[in-house]
Amino acid sequence: EVQLVESGGGVVQPGESLRLSCVASGFTFDDYAMHWVRQVPGKGLEWVSLISGDGTNTYYSDSVKGRFTISRDNSKNSLFLQMNSLRTEDTAFYYCARPLRYFDWLLHSYFYYGMDVWGQGTTVTVSS
Amino acid sequence: SYELTQPPSMSVSPRQTARITCSGDVLAKQYGYWYQQKPGQAPVLVIYKDSERPSGTPERFSGSSSGTTVTLTISGVQAEDEADYYCQSADSGGSYWVFGGGTKLTVL
Numbered sequence: 001e002v003q004l005v006e007s008g009g010g011v012v013q014p015g016e017s018l019r020l021s022c023v024a025s026g027f028t029f030d031d032y033a034m035h036w037v038r039q040v041p042g043k044g045l046e047w048v049s050l051i052s053g054d055g056t057n058t059y060y061s062d063s064v065k066g067r068f069t070i071s072r073d074n075s076k077n078s079l080f081l082q083m084n085s086l087r088t089e090d091t092a093f094y095y096c097a098r099p100l101r102y103f104d105w106l107l108h109s110y111f112y113y114g115m116d117v118w119g120q121g122t123t124v125t126v127s128s
Numbered sequence: 129s130y131e132l133t134q135p136p137s138m139s140v141s142p143r144q145t146a147r148i149t150c151s152g153d154v155l156a157k158q159y160g161y162w163y164q165q166k167p168g169q170a171p172v173l174v175i176y177k178d179s180e181r182p183s184g185t186p187e188r189f190s191g192s193s194s195g196t197t198v199t200l201t202i203s204g205v206q207a208e209d210e211a212d213y214y215c216q217s218a219d220s221g222g223s224y225w226v227f228g229g230g231t232k233l234t235v236l
Contacts, residue, residue, distance in 0.1 A: 044228075047224075050225065059224060100176055100182060113176040113177055113180075114176045115161075115216075116176070116182055118170035118171055
C-alpha cells in the first residue's frame with residue numbers, strides 16, 4: 001500500500017525552529033519529486049516546497065523562502081522540512097504529497113502530474 | 129507569483145450538474161488540476177492535466193479548459209460530493225505551484 005506518514009509537528013514560539021518528517025512506503029521513493037503543502041485550519045491549501053527525486057533541486061513559495069529548507073534521505077524513504085524563524089502565520093496543518101506518475105508509451109517516458117498521494121498531515125502551532 | 133481565482137461557494141441540488149470555474153493567466157499555458165477535500169481529510173486529486181481522471185475518480189467528474197479558465201463539472205451531483213474543491217496549477221518548469229482559494233460545494 002502506498003503511504004505517506006508525517007510527524008514532527010508541535011507547539012513552538014515565534015522565532016523558534018521545527019523539523020517535519022514524512023516517511024514513504026509502498027513505492028520507489030527516489031523515482032518521485034515530493035511536495036510539502038500546508039493548510040491553515042478552516043482556510044485553503046498553500047503549496048510550500050518541492051524537491052526533486054534525487055534531492056538536487058529545491059523550490060519554495062515566496063512566503064517561506066529563506067526560512068524553510070526541504071530535504072530528503074532516499075536511503076530512508078524520508079522527506080524533511082526544516083522550518084526556522086517560525087512566525088504565527090506558519091501555524092497550519094502540514095502535508096507531504098507525491099505526484100501522479102503516468103507512462104507515455106508513445107514517448108516512452110514518465111510524466112508527473114499534480115499530487116495524488118497525501119499523508120494524513122501534522123499540526124504546527126506557532127504561538128507566544 | 130501566480131493567482132488562481134475560484135468562487136468561494138456554490139450550491140446545487142442532488143442529480144443536478146455543478147460547474148466550478150478557476151481562472152488565472154497561468155492556465156492559458158499550463159495544466160489545471162482539481163482536488164476534493166472533505167472535512168478532516170487530506171485532499172484527493174480528482175482531475176489532472178485539465179481533463180484526465182485518476183483511477184478511482186467517478187465518471188461523473190470531468191474537467192475542461194478554455195483560455196485562462198479551467199472548469200470542474202460534476203454531473204448528477206450526489207450528497208457525498210459535498211466538499212471543498214481546489215484548483216491548482218504550476219509554472220512551466222513545474223517548480224512553482226499554486227492553489228486556488230477553494231470552492232465550498234453544498235448539496236442542497
